Amino acid sequence: MSSGQKGRYALVADIGGTNARFALVAPGQLQPEQQITLAVDDFGTIDSAIRAYLEQVGIGEGEAPCEACLAIACPTSRDRISMTNNGWVFSRSELQHALGLVQLQVINDYAAQAYAAPHLKPDELFRVGGGEALTGHPIALVGPGTGLGVGGLIFDRDGQVALVTEGGHVDFAPTTELEIDILRYLLRYHEHVSVERLLSGMGLTNLHKALCDIRGVAGGPLTPAQISAKALEMGDSTCLETLQIFCAMLGSVAGNTALTLGAQGGVFITGGIVPRMLDLFAASQFRARFEAKGRFRDYMAAIPTQVVIAEQPGLLGASAALYRHAF
Structure with a gap:
């Protein structure tokens, strides 16, 4: 922690x-405090939003964060x-000034x-399958949400x-006859079918x-929320199959x-989609497909997979990034 921040909170967003x-982070601490969510459309600039937040939490000019x-x-x-x-x-430099x-x-x-x-923390994670993380080895993250985020964390x-x-934009590689049919369908409309087009x-x-096209089922265009609701609440067979295939492909x-990054430190599933269907996800083919890597099956079986169910991991991550040499 720099001397300029001594005794003051740091700001994270x-x-x-x-x-x-x-949120604010107290000196020497990692967990964010005084979390407030503001609507972006209510502010013309990031500067005005930050100042509004500091005013709401009672931080005056002489107490303003230095980091x-x-x-x-x-x-x-x-x-x-x-x-x-x-x-x-x-401008990053102008905002800092x-x-x-x-x-x-x-x-x-x-x-x-x-x-x-x-x-x-353990209660911020939902474990699927076995395996034990190896300390100091790379971690992988895959996050289906609005798009598909793919990344990792390494230690030195x-x-x-x-x-x-930009791993969400790699080519989709089908592994079943049905997935080959799904790829053929999408190739009618897209020159490049990335995994984000499906996950x-x-x-x-x-x-x-x-699936509606392949099965010959009449089903108008549905939103993701409608698909999930019809599957989980109404038992619609096509919607349920949609979620099941989604989970298998995600595996x-x-x-x-995990293979690409050597992620023996574990794989974390982030994003807003999977936490809304944890029971179905746990019972799905996700873990079986995760491990189904031929001669590397034993290697994969040793890697733990966990869904992030924490409410605000981004703020915690911003805090950890600010002080990553201290923790």
Whole structure:
């Protein structure tokens, strides 16, 4: 922790297209406090949102944070940050100066998910299958939500380093006859069928459309929420099969990611879709497909897979990123 922050809270944030979540982190601590969620559309700039948050929690000018870490859903490698799904555009250096910060980190929101993973408590995780994590080995993350996030976390002598990838856009590789038919259906409409075309919110809709076509079932375009509700609450057979295939495909992709990263530290399933169907997910083919890697079956069986069910892992990850050399 830098001397400039001595005795003061640090600011952390997890900012998406709709909501901006803010919290404070006490000196020497990791867990965020005083969490407040603000609507992005209520503020013209990120600066005004941060100042509104500090005012709400009673932080005056003389007590303002000297350090901050902002996890943002967009590329963060350049000084100028332009958020993908909202109108906020800002300069990292200008924001740091305007807020009087000694240190400002701006990281991708999926990097925050990666930094959070080692610090999640047992009741913030839902375990599926066996295996035991090997300390100090890479961790993999696969997150179906609006899109499909894929990343990891590696460890070196200086601390932890997040791997932010575009792994959601790799080619979809079918492993069953039905999945081959699903790929053929999607190739009618897309030159490139990525795994995100199937393992995401739009992926559920694409899967359902494909199954209706293959099965000769009349089923109008359904939203992801409608598919889940009809499957879990009404027992609709096509919607239920959609979720089951989704879980099986996710197992294959999570297993591929684990092999690619050598993720013997464990695989974490993030995003908003899977936590809404935990019972079905646990009973699905996810884990069987995760382990079904031929000669590497035993290698895969030793890797634990867990669903992240924590409410605000992004804030925890931003805190861990800010102080990753200290924990």
